[in-house]
Amino acid sequence: MSANNEYEKLLRILEEEIKGYETLVMILSKKQEAIIKGDVESLRQLVVDEQTLAKRIENIVKERNSLGLLLSNRRNRKAGVRLSELIEIAPENYKNLLQRVRYKLMSNLEQISRLNRENEYLLSFSIDFVRNMTQLIVGADVENVKIYNAKGHTFSPGENNKMLDYQI
Numbered sequence: 001m002s003a004n005n006e007y008e009k010l011l012r013i014l015e016e017e018i019k020g021y022e023t024l025v026m027i028l029s030k031k032q033e034a035i036i037k038g039d040v041e042s043l044r045q046l047v048v049d050e051q052t053l054a055k056r057i058e059n060i061v062k063e064r065n066s067l068g069l070l071l072s073n074r075r076n077r078k079a080g081v082r083l084s085e086l087i088e089i090a091p092e093n094y095k096n097l098l099q100r101v102r103y104k105l106m107s108n109l110e111q112i113s114r115l116n117r118e119n120e121y122l123l124s125f126s127i128d129f130v131r132n133m134t135q136l137i138v139g140a141d142v143e144n145v146k147i148y149n150a151k152g153h154t155f156s157p158g159e160n161n162k163m164l165d166y167q168i
Contacts, residue, residue: 006071007094010086013064014101020057021108027053028115035122 027050034042068081075089083105087098 004091006067006074007090007098010064010067010071011094011097011101013060013067014083014098014105017057017060017064018101018104018108020053020060021105021112024050024053024057025108025111025115028112028119032115032119032122035119035126038126 027046031043031046031050033039034046065081068083068086071086072081072089083098083102087095087102090098
């Protein structure tokens with residue numbers, strides 16, 4: 001296979017990787033909406049979709065790295081398989097194309113990173129909210145808390161976790 005064919009193959013692999021990341025951005029955005037809406041079923045399916053896609057992207061990256069190593073070795077370079085290093089050793093007619101693809105990859109990865117941080121924050125906030133509400137409800141019956149009984153008098157509840165005495 002000629003060097004030009006190998007760089008064409010590299011570009012095809014990179015385009016496939018970009019499509020994978022764009023799909024991941026879409027999934028993460030939908031995941032964020034599901035978190036906000038509290039749609040657990042959609043969230044479950046999106047997590048499955050995300051994991052499946054992540055495995056597919058991982059295979060694409062392995063393929064890209066293998067080809068990058070081959071290209072690097074063909075040029076008798078001990079360079080790694082980073083795209084920036086491959087751009088340095090690429091023929092002139094591929095350098096601009098590879099630079100644009102690298103920019104797209106970096107942009108997608110930054111967007112994925114941002115969405116993951118936002119989703120982590122939303123989930124963390126939701127967990128804290130539920131934990132605090134639970135503590136508020138369960139902790140309402142501690143010793144110093146006074147509540148009203150059916151006759152309108154205040155009293156301290158016992159061990160039975162009642163916030164109101166609703167006897168009629």
